[in-house]
Amino acid sequence: MTEDSQHSTGFSRRTIMKGAAWSVPVVAAVVATPLAAASITPTSVAWTGTSTSLATLQLLDGGGTLSAQALVTLPTEFSIRNGSSARTAEIATISVTVGRPAGINIPVGRARGFGVQSVNGVTTTAGERTATYQTAPIVGQFGFPLTTWTGTRTITIASDGTLVMPIAFGLAGTSTGVAVSALASFPVTLNVTLGADTYTAVSSVTVPVGAGIL
Incomplete structure (x- = not known):
């Protein structure tokens, strides 16, 4: 026991x-x-909205408007996703470049391209925009323009917050009446510079045959 x-x-x-x-x-x-x-997403930018419609677009070089006769797809907004540090009344330098569509050859005459009409509700100015055509002897300017817009906007974003900025595009350059008989896809590159850092996102503008705006 x-x-x-x-x-x-x-x-x-x-x-x-x-x-x-x-x-x-x-x-x-x-x-x-x-x-x-406790991990936090780093700062980034992205295109976050598009619209496909019979758009009525402003003519940035010459005034007036032009309405599409076929469905055109355009970016409508981009977003800035902030990192761990809040940003208060910070100046952001924003640049948007719209390239020439690949695979469409216009050796003589000019067609329109696309430029930035407004960002975050603020209309762009002629001094902020450029539209550059290719040039050649005898024929002069030809093809589609390469366009850029560079400007600044004041932003405030909370830590790990997101700021959505609407953007509107217009028609840039001038047309000599050349026919565009193929789907035109214009590459769009966004650069946002905050302090010493630049963030990039890409999108496109798509114009089908028969839209009648180029």
Whole structure:
């Protein structure tokens, strides 16, 4: 009886040490969890909206408007996703370049391209925009224009917050009445500079045959 009683209630030193060793990883896992939860997405920009419609677009070089006769797809907004530090009344330098559509050759005469008409509700100025055609002897300017817009906007974004900025495009350059008989896809490159860092996103403007705006 005495031996059975002592055997059932005692613990060996080896049993105690094994229990202590197993408890250490459990404590370490609990401590590490808040570190993973505290991670924050780095700053980035992205195109976040498009519209496909029979758009009526402003003529940026000459005045007036022109309405598409077929569905045109245009970017309508971009977003700035902030990192860990809040930005208050910070100046952002924004640049948008609209390239020439690939695969469409116009050796003589000019067609219109696209330029930025407004950003975040503020109309762009002629001094902020450029529209550059290719040139050649005798024929002069030809093809589609390469357009750029560069300007500044004041932004405020909370830590890990997102700012959505609407953008509107218009028609840039001038047309000599050349026929565009293929789908035209104009590459659009956005650059946003905040301090010493520049963030980039790409999109496109798509114009089908028969739209009648180029």
